[in-house]
Amino acid sequence: MTAVAEQTGAWLESFANQRPAAEWLRKVREAGFERFAELGFPTTHDEEWRFTNVARIARTNFQVAQAELTVRVPEGVEEIDPGAAGVDLGRFAAGGNAFAALNTAFLDRVTVLRVPRGAVIEGAIEIGYEVGPDSQAVAGESPAPPSTSPTAVHPRTVILVGANAQCSIVETYKGQGQYFTNAVTEIVAGEGAVVNHYKVQQEDRDAFHVATLAASLGRSANFSTTSISLGGALVRNDVSAVLSEGTEATLNGLYLVNGSQHVDNHTVIDHAKPHGTSHELYKGILDGKASAVFNGRIMVRKDAQKTDSKQTNKNLVLSDEAVIDTKPELQIFADDVRCTHGATIGQLDAEALFYLQSRGIGREDARNLLTYAFAQDIIDRIKIQTLRETLERSLFEKFHERPR
Amino acid sequence: MGTPARPTKEENMSLLEITNLHATVGEREILKGIDLTVGPGEVHAIMGPNGSGKSTLAQVLAGRELYAVTEGSVTYDGKDLLAMPPEDRAREGIFLAFQYPVEIPGVSNQYFLKAALNTMRKHRGLPELDAMDFLDLIRGKIELMEMESSLLNRAVNAGFSGGEKKRNEIFQMAVLEPRLAILDETDSGLDIDALKLVAHGVNSLRSADRSMIVVTHYQRLLDYIVPDFVHVLSDGRIVKSGGKDLALELERNGYAGLGIADEEEAVGKV
Numbered sequence: 001m002t003a004v005a006e007q008t009g010a011w012l013e014s015f016a017n018q019r020p021a022a023e024w025l026r027k028v029r030e031a032g033f034e035r036f037a038e039l040g041f042p043t044t045h046d047e048e049w050r051f052t053n054v055a056r057i058a059r060t061n062f063q064v065a066q067a068e069l070t071v072r073v074p075e076g077v078e079e080i081d082p083g084a085a086g087v088d089l090g091r092f093a094a095g096g097n098a099f100a101a102l103n104t105a106f107l108d109r110v111t112v113l114r115v116p117r118g119a120v121i122e123g124a125i126e127i128g129y130e131v132g133p134d135s136q137a138v139a140g141e142s143p144a145p146p147s148t149s150p151t152a153v154h155p156r157t158v159i160l161v162g163a164n165a166q167c168s169i170v171e172t173y174k175g176q177g178q179y180f181t182n183a184v185t186e187i188v189a190g191e192g193a194v195v196n197h198y199k200v201q202q203e204d205r206d207a208f209h210v211a212t213l214a215a216s217l218g219r220s221a222n223f224s225t226t227s228i229s230l231g232g233a234l235v236r237n238d239v240s241a242v243l244s245e246g247t248e249a250t251l252n253g254l255y256l257v258n259g260s261q262h263v264d265n266h267t268v269i270d271h272a273k274p275h276g277t278s279h280e281l282y283k284g285i286l287d288g289k290a291s292a293v294f295n296g297r298i299m300v301r302k303d304a305q306k307t308d309s310k311q312t313n314k315n316l317v318l319s320d321e322a323v324i325d326t327k328p329e330l331q332i333f334a335d336d337v338r339c340t341h342g343a344t345i346g347q348l349d350a351e352a353l354f355y356l357q358s359r360g361i362g363r364e365d366a367r368n369l370l371t372y373a374f375a376q377d378i379i380d381r382i383k384i385q386t387l388r389e390t391l392e393r394s395l396f397e398k399f400h401e402r403p404r
Numbered sequence: 405m406g407t408p409a410r411p412t413k414e415e416n417m418s419l420l421e422i423t424n425l426h427a428t429v430g431e432r433e434i435l436k437g438i439d440l441t442v443g444p445g446e447v448h449a450i451m452g453p454n455g456s457g458k459s460t461l462a463q464v465l466a467g468r469e470l471y472a473v474t475e476g477s478v479t480y481d482g483k484d485l486l487a488m489p490p491e492d493r494a495r496e497g498i499f500l501a502f503q504y505p506v507e508i509p510g511v512s513n514q515y516f517l518k519a520a521l522n523t524m525r526k527h528r529g530l531p532e533l534d535a536m537d538f539l540d541l542i543r544g545k546i547e548l549m550e551m552e553s554s555l556l557n558r559a560v561n562a563g564f565s566g567g568e569k570k571r572n573e574i575f576q577m578a579v580l581e582p583r584l585a586i587l588d589e590t591d592s593g594l595d596i597d598a599l600k601l602v603a604h605g606v607n608s609l610r611s612a613d614r615s616m617i618v619v620t621h622y623q624r625l626l627d628y629i630v631p632d633f634v635h636v637l638s639d640g641r642i643v644k645s646g647g648k649d650l651a652l653e654l655e656r657n658g659y660a661g662l663g664i665a666d667e668e669e670a671v672g673k674v
Contacts, residue, residue: 043448121595122508185477236672349506350469350470351506352506352507354466354467354468354469354490354506355505355506355508355560356489356508356516357466357467357489357491358466358490358491358493358494358499358500358502359494359516359517359520359576359580360494360495360520360523360524360527360580361491361519361520361523362491362520362523363489363491365519365523366491369516369519370510370511372510373508373510373511373559374510375508375510376509376510376511377510378511401488
């Protein structure tokens, strides 16, 4: 417990110095902090964190700040008060996720959007968080000291999608310098809702990024999320989806790491009810001394007969020093289900390289083309054209930085 | 086997000059001293049983790194070919039609070919083509090869039938307009209609400034692509060279007629 106390000590001071809040929010924060103090930061002895060491986050003395928020709310979507009924910001604090508890302890500006029942929203809901040198510190009285002390931001986003409503959501995270983004996003989709969610993480190469996405999906809802991880020094994504009867969920992901970047994707698909379908495709491209983790848990509960679930993780390893740990975790308690999973780790195809070169395409261009092609099917599945184009450009740039 | 009686057109005009070429894969020597001279506009057929080194020769000329050249030289258009990476050989006008064209999921045929053509145009000091100009340029060549234009939008060779892949190779050749085309068993796996189509495509590309090396196991292709010279390869060496009649002789007598073992013994037999 002493280690935990040491780790949480610095946070306690920040916690106590927070900008004052309404009574209800103060209570939520307190419960969050209490839970965080109990849990402490996870260590590599914790099975869920075996390959991701957050000691660097735990040791850094962050100054709590506020990310710059840009929200584009299309017509028909309502921005609602976080204190309103039906929004339970405290529920994440109760679980075993220390980062979600920490996020709850530092709730400040919370974005809550609601898509009314039956509404079909044109254009994407866009939520952007950016941490820059100008990000405001939110410590109580004392203004932000002009120090270079790294900042921590704890963005919280809640999106409530009514029954039979349809919308798409794009979350982006970026910034400059050394900082820590600790985001929690909650999506609740009602019966028959159709939700396409995209998260694009382009944090600074010195930044830490921990993000929790929890999707709670109603009967016959159709939900997809695509997690694109490009930036960050140390990145951890926890994505969970709880399915109801006849729900269809798609979890896609693409991670590109080079240099000394580390990206950890943990996903949980919980087939709680019968006739659910889930598809999961995560692809990774690793170069330099980078490392990545994929851990995909699929739970099929006793009642969840006729579940159809497919999980695939494919990795393209471009250097000798990059490391990938991939692990499927199937927990199946029903007996009439179809669950498949597969993981591959490979290198660029030498024959394909030669084929391209034999047509005059330079070796480096050929490598980039094949690498890009590997990522292509994730990009192709993105239904928002502007996002697809932006990502194509980002990928192109990422392939050309290639530090050796 | 002595110096083959090779009918020459003109001296000092050769496009490709292979001298005493030896190549290995791993510890195994596959090419054991190849000598071959190809002049502009000439079509040379290289025949030989399986394992004689035909495909290795084709791949070594195109620059496949799998093979190590241990001895000898190859001069192409006055330059040291072996010093060039594969992409430079292609830009200088060498084209290999693959025996097994490679599938490249995620890269569209059209994007690939446009990128290839533009690198070559750039190399030749020509302006790059935009999408519209490119489509204009390839339209006639699609018709020549009776290609389904939908193949252009599909990933390179991915899910193509054997015949479609071979047609796609010759289509690429038509677009890239090489000075030296090397066809590596372009006939293998083709039915007679597909063979005729591919041969028609190749013949329409014959010209005074385009040379070809046609590698084949079977004589039948040479009924349609009539070579100027025929060379027989056995155990990494050219053991006999002659005119197109040599192919007919092989058809009659098989490789065994030349004292060459061939496990398939299928030359000219249907």
